[in-house]
Amino acid sequence: MAFVVSLIAGLVFGVGLIAAGMTNPMKVKGFLDLLNWDPSLALVMGGAIAVGVVGFMLAKGRKTSLTGEPMQLPNNTTIDGRLILGGVLFGAGWGIAGLCPGPAIAVAATGSLPVIIFVLTMLAGMVIHDRLLKRG
Amino acid sequence: MTIDWASFTPAAALIGGLLIGLSAVIYALGVGRIAGIAGILGGLLQGTTAGDRIRWGFVLGLVIAPWLWMAVAPMPPTATDVGLPLVILAGLLVGIGVRMANGCTSGHGVCGLSRFSLRSLVNVLAFIGAGMLTVFVLRHLLSIGG
Numbered sequence: 360m361a362f363v364v365s366l367i368a369g370l371v372f373g374v375g376l377i378a379a380g381m382t383n384p385m386k387v388k389g390f391l392d393l394l395n396w397d398p399s400l401a402l403v404m405g406g407a408i409a410v411g412v413v414g415f416m417l418a419k420g421r422k423t424s425l426t427g428e429p430m431q432l433p434n435n436t437t438i439d440g441r442l443i444l445g446g447v448l449f450g451a452g453w454g455i456a457g458l459c460p461g462p463a464i465a466v467a468a469t470g471s472l473p474v475i476i477f478v479l480t481m482l483a484g485m486v487i488h489d490r491l492l493k494r495g
Numbered sequence: 496m497t498i499d500w501a502s503f504t505p506a507a508a509l510i511g512g513l514l515i516g517l518s519a520v521i522y523a524l525g526v527g528r529i530a531g532i533a534g535i536l537g538g539l540l541q542g543t544t545a546g547d548r549i550r551w552g553f554v555l556g557l558v559i560a561p562w563l564w565m566a567v568a569p570m571p572p573t574a575t576d577v578g579l580p581l582v583i584l585a586g587l588l589v590g591i592g593v594r595m596a597n598g599c600t601s602g603h604g605v606c607g608l609s610r611f612s613l614r615s616l617v618n619v620l621a622f623i624g625a626g627m628l629t630v631f632v633l634r635h636l637l638s639i640g641g
Contacts, residue, residue: 362552364525369556370563372518372530372601377564377571379511380504384575388640389502391623391630397499399508404604406512407519411609414520424527428549431527432610435597438617445596446603446618450625452588455633456575459600460532460593461557466573468558469565473575477586484590485537492595 361426373465379403382466384457391454519605522553531602532557533593576640577633592622 380386380399389397421430453459458466458477466474522530526549535550561570575582593599596618598607603622607615633639 361526362548365549365552366556368518368522369553373557373560375511375514383571391626393496395499397502399504402508403512406509407516407605408609410516411519415610418523425525428527442596443621445592446621447625448588449592450622451629452585454626454629456585464557465561469561477582480583480586481590484587485594488591488594
């Protein structure tokens with residue numbers, strides 16, 4: 360049951376990304392280009408957060424989820440160099456290609472070769488981090 | 496700074512955003528987790544751990560989504576404006592960065608800000624700031640892409 364709920368969440372997420380324009384790298388770069396700024400993505404974030412605020416308020420007090428899986432919402436409040444440097448590295452990559460992880464997976468699934476290569480190098484970057492750059 | 500009104504698509508952006516938020520809420524209330532792609536992919540890469548079936552479910556949904564979309568309407572453009580070496584560099588930077596900060600646009604951006612997490616806000620400001628600086632340097636100083 361948890362698998363089905365999760366699959367539906369992924370499906371809604373993917374359709375939302377496509378509708379929002381997040382799977383179009385030029386749209387994303389338009390948002391990041393302050394000299395010729397397309398504010399659309401600010402509304403994507405605003406719309407997502409408007410729904411999210413209500414949902415996470417409902418989720419906050421629960422011990423188990425609706426499928427019986429334990430609630431595993433984060434309680435990490437650490438603000439450190441890794442949080443900021445990680446954001447800067449991610450932002451640089453996001454600005455170069457106009458792709459972030461979710462849209463990249465959805466676009467790679469359509470067979471786009473450059474984006475498949477992006478996803479493979481992104482997964483490699485994750486492994487490089489987890490093997491070599493992880494703290495402790 | 497000028498605003499590119501010709502490209503501005505407020506209705507589509509808002510509808511897409513509402514769906515993205517709905518997805519995060521289905522995932523949080525339904526299976527008790529943060530719908531963050533960096534965390535989901537990172538978890539799958541770490542070998543067999545509890546919750547892998549749930550993570551695969553989300554990824555499978557995300558992979559099916561464009562095909563469902565294309566059954567009804569044409570897919571919007573997906574091409575980027577940089578060559579393969581820069582695509583590879585971008586992929587590496589995104590992969591390392593999102594794992595280092597434990598989250599990306601979905602985990603810190605959508606879920607974190609919805610939970611009023613200051614930690615997530617700091618990360619979001621870092622990646623949007625770096626993204627804007629990167630596009631400025633590439634497009635307007637080096638004339639790459641655009």
